[in-house]
Amino acid sequence: MMSKIGGTTDRNRNTEFLNWCALLAFTLLLSAAFTAAGVLTTQSVGAVQQSVPLPKGAERIVSVEGISEYRLANGLRVLLFPDQSKQTTTVNITYLVGSRHENYGETGMAHLLEHLMFKGTPQHPNIQQELNQHGARPNGTTSFDRTNYFETFTSTDANLEWAIKLEADRMINSFIARKDLDSEMTVVRNEFESGENSPFLVVIKRLMSAAYDWHNYSKLPIGARSDIENVPIDRLQAFYHKHYQPDNAVLLVAGKFEPAKALALIAENFGAISRPTRVLPPVYTVEPAQDGERTVTVRRVGDTQLVAAGYHIPAASHPDFAVIDVLTEILASTPAGRLHKELVETRKAASASGFDFELHDPGMLIFNAEVRKESSLDEARDILLRTVEEITSKAPTPEEVERARTALLKDIDLTLNSAERVGLALSEPMAAGDWRLFFIRRDQIKKVTPADVQRVAAAYLKPSNRTVGLFIPTPKPERAEIPAAPDVPELVKDYKGEAAVSEGEAFDPSPGNIEQRTTRTALPGGLKIALVPKKTRGGTVVASMTLRFGDENSLRNRSTAAQLAGQMLMRGTAKHTRQQIKDEFDRLKARASIGGGTTSAGLSIETVRESLPAVLRLAAEVLREPSFPASEFEQLKQERLAGIEANRSQPQSVGFVAFNRHINPYPKGDARYTATPDESIEEIRAATLDQVKKFYSDFYGASKGELALVGDFDAKEIEKLAAELFGSWSSPHPFSRVVTRYQDIAPIQQSFETPDKANAFLIAGMRLNLRDDDPDYPALVLGNYMLGGGLNSRLFVRIRQKEGISYGVSSGLIASAQDKNGQFIANAIFAPQNAARLEAAMKEEITKVVTDGFSADEVATAKSGYLQSQQVNRSQDSALAGRLAAYLYLNRKLDWDVDWEKKISALTPEQIKEALRRHIDPEKLTIIKAGDFAKAATSK
Numbered sequence: 016m017m018s019k020i021g022g023t024t025d026r027n028r029n030t031e032f033l034n035w036c037a038l039l040a041f042t043l044l045l046s047a048a049f050t051a052a053g054v055l056t057t058q059s060v061g062a063v064q065q066s067v068p069l070p071k072g073a074e075r076i077v078s079v080e081g082i083s084e085y086r087l088a089n090g091l092r093v094l095l096f097p098d099q100s101k102q103t104t105t106v107n108i109t110y111l112v113g114s115r116h117e118n119y120g121e122t123g124m125a126h127l128l129e130h131l132m133f134k135g136t137p138q139h140p141n142i143q144q145e146l147n148q149h150g151a152r153p154n155g156t157t158s159f160d161r162t163n164y165f166e167t168f169t170s171t172d173a174n175l176e177w178a179i180k181l182e183a184d185r186m187i188n189s190f191i192a193r194k195d196l197d198s199e200m201t202v203v204r205n206e207f208e209s210g211e212n213s214p215f216l217v218v219i220k221r222l223m224s225a226a227y228d229w230h231n232y233s234k235l236p237i238g239a240r241s242d243i244e245n246v247p248i249d250r251l252q253a254f255y256h257k258h259y260q261p262d263n264a265v266l267l268v269a270g271k272f273e274p275a276k277a278l279a280l281i282a283e284n285f286g287a288i289s290r291p292t293r294v295l296p297p298v299y300t301v302e303p304a305q306d307g308e309r310t311v312t313v314r315r316v317g318d319t320q321l322v323a324a325g326y327h328i329p330a331a332s333h334p335d336f337a338v339i340d341v342l343t344e345i346l347a348s349t350p351a352g353r354l355h356k357e358l359v360e361t362r363k364a365a366s367a368s369g370f371d372f373e374l375h376d377p378g379m380l381i382f383n384a385e386v387r388k389e390s391s392l393d394e395a396r397d398i399l400l401r402t403v404e405e406i407t408s409k410a411p412t413p414e415e416v417e418r419a420r421t422a423l424l425k426d427i428d429l430t431l432n433s434a435e436r437v438g439l440a441l442s443e444p445m446a447a448g449d450w451r452l453f454f455i456r457r458d459q460i461k462k463v464t465p466a467d468v469q470r471v472a473a474a475y476l477k478p479s480n481r482t483v484g485l486f487i488p489t490p491k492p493e494r495a496e497i498p499a500a501p502d503v504p505e506l507v508k509d510y511k512g513e514a515a516v517s518e519g520e521a522f523d524p525s526p527g528n529i530e531q532r533t534t535r536t537a538l539p540g541g542l543k544i545a546l547v548p549k550k551t552r553g554g555t556v557v558a559s560m561t562l563r564f565g566d567e568n569s570l571r572n573r574s575t576a577a578q579l580a581g582q583m584l585m586r587g588t589a590k591h592t593r594q595q596i597k598d599e600f601d602r603l604k605a606r607a608s609i610g611g612g613t614t615s616a617g618l619s620i621e622t623v624r625e626s627l628p629a630v631l632r633l634a635a636e637v638l639r640e641p642s643f644p645a646s647e648f649e650q651l652k653q654e655r656l657a658g659i660e661a662n663r664s665q666p667q668s669v670g671f672v673a674f675n676r677h678i679n680p681y682p683k684g685d686a687r688y689t690a691t692p693d694e695s696i697e698e699i700r701a702a703t704l705d706q707v708k709k710f711y712s713d714f715y716g717a718s719k720g721e722l723a724l725v726g727d728f729d730a731k732e733i734e735k736l737a738a739e740l741f742g743s744w745s746s747p748h749p750f751s752r753v754v755t756r757y758q759d760i761a762p763i764q765q766s767f768e769t770p771d772k773a774n775a776f777l778i779a780g781m782r783l784n785l786r787d788d789d790p791d792y793p794a795l796v797l798g799n800y801m802l803g804g805g806l807n808s809r810l811f812v813r814i815r816q817k818e819g820i821s822y823g824v825s826s827g828l829i830a831s832a833q834d835k836n837g838q839f840i841a842n843a844i845f846a847p848q849n850a851a852r853l854e855a856a857m858k859e860e861i862t863k864v865v866t867d868g869f870s871a872d873e874v875a876t877a878k879s880g881y882l883q884s885q886q887v888n889r890s891q892d893s894a895l896a897g898r899l900a901a902y903l904y905l906n907r908k909l910d911w912d913v914d915w916e917k918k919i920s921a922l923t924p925e926q927i928k929e930a931l932r933r934h935i936d937p938e939k940l941t942i943i944k945a946g947d948f949a950k951a952a953t954s955k
Contacts, residue, residue, distance in 0.1 A: 067095075067274045070282035079451055079512040082437075085278060089290040090262025093281055094441070094450065096269035098434035100519025100552050102890045104270035105435050106178040107165035108186075109442045111265070112258035113158050114236040115298060115375065123238015124246060124254050126157040127196070127203055131251075132164060133806075134195040136188040139181055143807040143816070148876050149174050150883020153806070156439065157236045160375045161446035167435055169883050170271035176280055179268075183284035186264070191255050193248045200243060201819030201846075207237050208773035209822060209844055212665060214317040219381065222325050225311040226379060226482040230302040232372075260291045265445050269437040271521065302327070302377060304496050309482045316771035318660040319365070322396045323383035324403065324483045326475050330500035331373040331447040337459035338471040339380060343369050344419035345411050345468065346403060347382060351418060351594045357402045358384050359650055364395045365657030373443045377497040380475070387657055400483065407473040411465045420460055421601045427457050428604055429621060431516055432553030448503030454512050516553040519727075524889040526909035533899065533909075534730060538742040541718040543903040546733065547725040547895070554624035556726030558631070559896040561617040561904070562638070564714035565686070566751035572684040574613045575698040576710040579651060581611025583707060586647035589640040593647060596637065605630045609637050613686045614753055616715065621893065624727040628736055635740040641711065648704045655699050663692045666769045666776035666945035667844070673767060674778045674943045678760050678838070686753050716746030723899035725892045757784045757836045760941070766850075767945040775847040775946025779857065781939050783837035787830045793918040794930035799828035801877045801927075802864050803841055809860045814843060820853050821845045832905050839935055847951035850944055862937045868928025882916055 069075060072088035085093040117124050132155065133142050146153045146166060151174075153166040164182065168174045210216045220235055227233030237243075266285065268277050305327060329335050347369030349355045354367035364384040372378035382403055386395045430436055444452035480495035522528075529547065537543045570577070585607075586593045600607045605622035607630065618638065622630045662668040675689040682688065690698070722741070724733060760782055769775075785792060803810040803826025814824045821843040830837035841861065845853045869877075888894050889912075902908060 067278055070279050070286070072286055073278065073282050077451075079454060079510065081515045082450070083274070084450075087261065087282060087286050089286065089288055090260075091281075091285050091288075092265045093278070094265065094267040095274050095277060096267065096434060096437055097272060097274055098270050098518075098552060099521040100550070101270055101434060102170050102522065102524050103167050103435060103887055104170045104175055104178075104268065104272050105165055105167045105437065106175070106182060107163055107267045107269070107437070107439070107442070108182050109161050109163040109265045109267070109445050110259055111161055111263050111446055113160045113162055113446065114234055114238070115159050115231045116258065117231060117234070117238075120242055121246065121250065121254065122234050122242045123203070123207075123236070124242070124251060125162050126236050126238060127199070127243065127246065127251060128191070128255055128259075129155045129157045129162055129164075130199045130203055131191050131195055132185055132189050134190055134192070134199070136184045136190065138184050138188065141807070142181070142185070143812070144876060145177070145181065147805050147807040147880040149177060150880045150887060151178075152884075152887065156442075158443070158446065159232055159236060159372075161442055163439070163442045165439070167270075167887070169886055172276065175268070175272055175277060179277075179280045180284050182266070183288065186259055186261070186285070187256075187288055189255065189259075191248070191252050196246075196248055196251065198817055198819035200246075202815050202822050203237075204240065204243050205774065205820070205844060205846055206822040207240055207243060208846055210237060211773035214313070214315060214319070215321055215383070215385075217313050217315065218311075218321050218323055218383075221311040221313055222323055222381070222482055223379065225309050226305070226325050226327065227302055229300050230376065231298075231300070232302075232374065232376070232378065257293060257295070261285060261288050262290055263295060265450070267437060267441065269434045298376075301499075302497070305480050305482075307479055311482070316664060318388070318663050319657055320386040320388060320390070320392045320395075321383060322386065322392060322399055322483075323381055324400055324481055325379045325381040326477075326480050326482075327495060327497050328371060328378055328380045328475050329498050330375060330377050331444070331456075332375075332452055332500050332503050332506065333498055334459060334501075335471050335474070335498075336371075336373075337456045338463050338467045339371050339475075340423055340456070340460060341416060341419045341463045342406070342411075342468050342472055343371050343380065344422055345415045346406065348419070348422065351415070351597070353402050353406070354382060354384065354399065357398050358395060359653070360646065362649065362653055363390060363398055365653050367399070373447060375447050376500060385657055385661070387653070387660065396483070400481070404476050404478065404481075407469065407476060410469045413465055416463060416465050416468060418598055418601070420463060421598070423460050424457065425601045425604050428553075429555070429606060429623075432551070432555045432623075434552070448500065449507045451507045451510050451512075452503070455507065455510060458513070519552040520550040522549050522890075524886055524895075526889070526912040529889065529895070530909045535903070536734060538717075538738050540742050540745060541720070542737070542741050543721045544734065544737055545721070545723040545899040545903055546728075546730045547723075547899065548728055548730045549726065551727045551892070554727040555892070556622060556624060556627050556724060556728050557892045557896050558618070558620040558722065558724045559893070559900045560720065560722040561615055561900055562611075562715065562717055562720040562746075563615045563750050563752075563904075564716070564719070564746055565614055565748060565753070567686065567753050569713075569748055570613060570686040570753065573710055574686055574688070574690075575695075575702050576706040577611065577613040577714075579648070579655075579699075579702055580707045580711045581616055582651055582655075583643050583648060584609050584611065584616070584637050584641050586651070587642040587644045588636050589642050590636060591633075593644075596633070599633055600630070603630050603633070607634060609634060611715075619893070619897075627728050627733070631733075631736060631740060638715070639744060643704060643708050643711075645704055648707065652699055652702065656696060659692050659695050659699075664769050664772070666767075666772055666774060668692075669767050669769055669945040670776045670778045670842075670943045673765060673945070674780065674941065677763060677765075677941055677943075678780060678782060679755075680758070680760070687755060712747065714746065714748050717741040717744040718746035719750040721900040721903035723896045723903065725896045725899070752833065755831065755834045755836045757782060757834075759784075762939045762941045764942045765944070766948060767943070768947065768949055769945050770947055770950070772947050773846070775845050775850065775944065775948070776842070777845065777850070777853060777857070777942065777944045778840065778842040779940045779942045780838055780840035781935070781941060783828075783830065783839055783934050784835055785830055785837050785934065786835045787832050789830070789835075791930040791933060792830055793915065794922055794927045795828055795934060797874070797877055797881060797919055797922055798864065798869070798927045798931045799826055799839070800881050801869050801873055802826050802861065805880065807876075809864060810841065810843075810857065813860050814853065814856050818852070818856060820849050820856065824857075832907075845946075847946040847948050848954070850946065850948060850951075854942065854944075858937050858940070861935070861940075865928075865931045865935055865937060868924050868931070871924055874922065874924050874927065878920060878922070882919060885912070885916060
């Protein structure tokens, strides 16, 4: 379960902070800023409202931009958000309780309950298994002001009824048992330790604790280690019964469903819960104005330096908060942000960013910079503080404000076209006072002026309101008085919102229907194209493109130049600077990612119908006319070096590098070679701009590649435009695929020391002599799905649920469509002192499935969940575009999916066991561990 700390903007380091409790084995999850959901047109909303009969005890409250609010007699607020254009439904319940509501000795309690709420009820004793059976994508998140639980599933009446009954039951009937706390406590503690590995996260945690004297925002939702380890079960149960009640919750249903049926189901299941007699006490602690600069210093092992400065700001419901969003963008965006220009472009820092917290009470605005060891941290700190605070006298320009507004509003507009993101998007404004605050802030952002930004900066960006400096006596203390949160009901009572975006069609994501809707063609130059036009919410359209180049010999010793060339594409063209490219994509309401690596380059685009031609023209310009500015090249090298240095001592990075170097033993210089951090640093330092330009001129072209588009567009227009943009772009060097050959690698066991890291990492695996058309491959895929591919898998249940050794444990099985060279991999994060227990448990579970296989019930459940998840994946336009592009390369059509799913459906337990026995040998696993094992040994 993910535990999101909170916040409104996703800029660079903020991603790491917002998702630190969700640090899994492979990577940190990315969290978006204004993740929201699609809406109905105003006309259709009215029709829906009038046609939805009200069950007994329910009252209609308000409708804004397609979201209708109802209230049950027991106090439960219900939001219905129908979207017929997708084949999925999301049920999200937000409880208005978070770390802000925890008392002394109870820190982390809301987050602990987030975990225990997945442990079952008398009516639903195995929630993980049920989620798996229904092919659901579930999660739960905990923040300062709220906790939420959600699941996305294929849109059927049966699935919707199951989800509503599940959430109603666990609202008041969850076990919250001592035995579950005993096992889950160690999992949560492992989650806590994973955050302790990051210098940045630890600095932010210390900054928050220093910035607040009394308010609970000083304590992050993960809680104190001692509270996690020692919380009494009776206090946890009392907290649950007090806060997990209908009058303290908001239930939202979004996606494809019948509003009348949904409301009736909600009234039947949630309405049966009595309104509690207890009265929730108000949280009345108010943080006083800060009366002087503060400093906090963390000294730990690490490879880069960090500086951060935080300022108290108003609550998310305050009108100044929208201005703060714009202010943050002006100072912290890349590359136009003032901090980037003053710190990164001058090479005083490797990166700079900023973010603000979206909270019920007055929160924090934080700016930070990453500084390499050989650079001066004091100089970077001084530049950061000066740049931030001089905006009070160096007023923002109209261009800066317009650019910031455009970027923020683009994100909001695009996310308003996706109903699936509505739960997380609206959970924060719900906790801040009301879900309509999301739309009110959007309206406020549109009206922000340079004068507003300067006024707000002068009010809050004061040295005395800053957490970085020391206490300095002064005859006239200057304090920033933070206004109280406004009366939110009064603020929103007459709010009507803007006109809703257009509604899309009900699209069937079955392979047969997709195939009927797909047209394929090829340009004379060689580029293959697949097009799936359809009506989408808000006229959205996505595109995925891959360009392939080089061969084994021509790419030798050119991997670093290739990667740098790909990363330079978006940093300037013959016609536009890096900032102008970003501004133009923002103006066109487009999210665009364009880059390249050793053997290919590609783009990923999300935009709207009316902007698509201009977006494709700009993307073609980025691909075909890069200017490779020297200043940007130096910035890129510094960023790459800082990134490598920051990860050099991280257990996961150490483990992955060692594993890949052993199991894929290619010689140095080969395109498939895995470099050590020191080798990568040496090559980046030695790389020249001429080498990068030469790689581009030698290889880039569209003679071999694939382009797929899914969404609202004119197919003939786009086909003609693609021919104009890419039809004559020939690749200078012929393409010949770099083959990955199977090798029988002898297993090894290695352990690497990563001093002063609270969390450790294990990765185990072996090579497999097969590809994806092997008769055993379907059985191996489903077998791995049951072993380590989900929340109800054998590894997850044993290692996390029962023994509480790891927060994140999983296994994966991959095979190429072209080469007989597959891999089986299992991995986990854990506390270093649990290394022997983890390794033994993992090997035991793998041995069991190879020896004994799975029961008929397990296989039936896995088939249902796996096949439903395939349909959910096909219903995502971006995933579908990527699949269609890949199939163009492989000369496949979606009948391959039909055949694949038939093979999965026909599998027997015996077939799965025999396939696992033939291919996976627990004794041949290479096992790599990385962690502070020396410290763990001395502390026993």
